[in-house]
Structures are given as C-alpha cells and as structure tokens.
C-alpha cells in the first residue's frame with residue numbers, strides 16, 4: 392500500500408531540500424516525521440552530488456509549530472516522556488551530523504520543537520516583519536523544551552535571554568530573533584529562494600558561518616535572573632531552570648540527555664496533565680501568550 396509522506400525531499404541542483412508537510416497540524420513534529428527526517432539525513436549524507444541542504448515547512452503560516460502536542464498528550468509516564476524527547480533530539484541532531492551545511496528556511500512560526508530543530512541547522516533565514524515568529528512556549532503546556540531548547544538556545548543567544556524566553560513562554564519577532572542572534576539573516580522576499588542560494592554558497596565553501604560551541608560552556612551563571620512567570624507552573628519552571636543550568640557545564644550531548652530526563656519528569660506533575668489536556672481540548676490557547 393502507498394504510504395503518505397509527511398516530509399518531502401527533492402534535489403535543487405546540488406542542494407537537498409527537505410519540506411515538513413503537515414498543514415493540518417502546522418507542520419508539528421511527530422514520530423512519523425522523525426522517522427522520515429532520519430531517512431533523508433542519510434540520503435543527504437551519502438549522496439556525493441549533494442553539497443548542502445535546506446529544511447523548510449509547508450505553507451506560509453508555520454515553519455514548524457513544535458513537537459506534536461497530541462502525541463505527547465497520549466504519553467503517560469516520565470519514561471515515555473523522556474523517550475519521546477530523545478527521539479526528537481536524536482532526529483534533529485542528525486541534521487547537525489550530516490557533515491554538510493544545512494540552512495533552515497523559517498518561512499513562518501518556529502515554536503518549541505520548531506525553534507529547536509532550526510537551531511540544529513548551520514544557518515537560519517527568516518522573513519522581515521513577523522511580529523510573532525519564534526519561541527519556546529512549552530511551559531504553557533506543563534512541559535519544558537525537550538528537543539535541545541534548554542541547551543542550544545543559551546549557546547546561541549546567551550543564558551539570560553534564553554532563560555527569559557523559555558521561562559515566560561513569550562514569542563519574539565523576527566527582528567528580535569536577528570538582534571538576539573537566533574536567526575542569521577532576514578529577507579524581504581522569498582525565504583526559501585535565499586536559503587537555497589545560501590546553502591549553495593556554504594556547500595561550495597564560498598561563505599562560512601560561526602559554528603555552535605559543542606563543549607561545556609565557561610560562562611554558566613550560578614543562578615538565573617528573576618523572571619515574572621505569572622500564572623505559569625512553578626514546578627515546571629524549576630525543571631526548566633535545572634535543565635538550563637545543569638546543561639551549561641556539560642557537553643551538548645550530555646546536556647541533551649539531561650534535558651530529556653528533566654522533560655520526562657514533567658509527567659510527575661499535575662500541571663503537565665492539565666497543560667497538555669487543555670491544548671487538546673482547545674482551552675490552552677486562550678491562556679497562552681500566543
């Protein structure tokens with residue numbers, strides 16, 4: 392029987408183009424997407440004709456609106472939560488391990504797992520003037536970021552800004568994302584066209600970009616600055632802070648494993664059950680900063 396793919400792959404000359412296509416879920420990442428992504432990473436890695444890749448989302452609203460909340464709402468205990476996070480972490484880190492440049496063409500919202508998968512890419516391109524563009528809104532759902540947000544965001548934009556984004560769940564605009572260093576370039580026109588062009592330049596060695604630090608960081612603060620978390624869960628905030636601070640003095644690899652463990656611990660809280668269920672029942676968004 393034919394299987395409908397949720398991730399598409401095509402070659403644009405020497406650039407491999409991966410498109411996540413789940414329009415009804417704003418391209419949210421579920422286990423099926425992770426499996427398909429893994430297969431394309433292998434193809435890109437092993438095809439000598441392909442020199443670089445681009446990752447994008449289908450449609451014009453979202454790049455990726457996060458990991459699939461409906462799938463996570465079906466998980467029942469910390470071990471299942473941790474395993475889901477590890478699956479997403481390993482799949483997204485495969486982009487980092489291709490050994491060829493990968494450009495994220497962030498054609499719209501990059502939330503939660505969407506922001507996190509983009510951070511596994513070598514460069515990130517976004518449209519100018521998107522007021523609500525990127526964020527780590529997991530704490531709204533009784534979760535912490537579980538696909539590397541607590542690890543790669545501090546490495547990219549520093550502990551203070553990363554912690555504020557994660558702990559308040561608030562989204563930032565594309566202009567702020569550029570100012571913070573979360574995206575590398577904003578474009579007026581078609582994000583995908585520019586991303587393919589940049590991927591080609593990177594693949595041919597004509598341009599270079601700064602790589603993320605993979606080892607332990609030297610600037611880990613003892614504690615994070617106070618942040619007003621409003622109505623958000625104190626128990627979940629504590630797990631987020633732990634994941635951020637503990638991971639800073641670990642290698643990225645170990646920090647990710649630790650994050651997945653803390654992500655699983657969210658399932659020990661009542662706020663997790665309520666948060667996920669609220670989204671499934673469509674109540675969460677009225678409370679959320681979105």
Ligand code: CAA
Nearest residue numbers: 415416417419456457458459460502503504536537538681
């Ligand atoms: N997972 C599953 N489905 C999602 C989704 C997600 N992350 N994001 C959106 N959808 C679905 C919605 O459920 C809806 O489908 P149904 O009508 O069948 O329920 C469809 O996509 C369209 O979404 P909305 O009706 O909500 O569209 P909107 O324009 O009103 O709002 C939005 C857009 C602000 C992005 C809102 O959809 C939203 O808040 N989404 C969730 C964003 C989020 O919290 N992401 C983080 C996920 S947790 C995570 O990623 C964990 C991790 O690190 C591993």
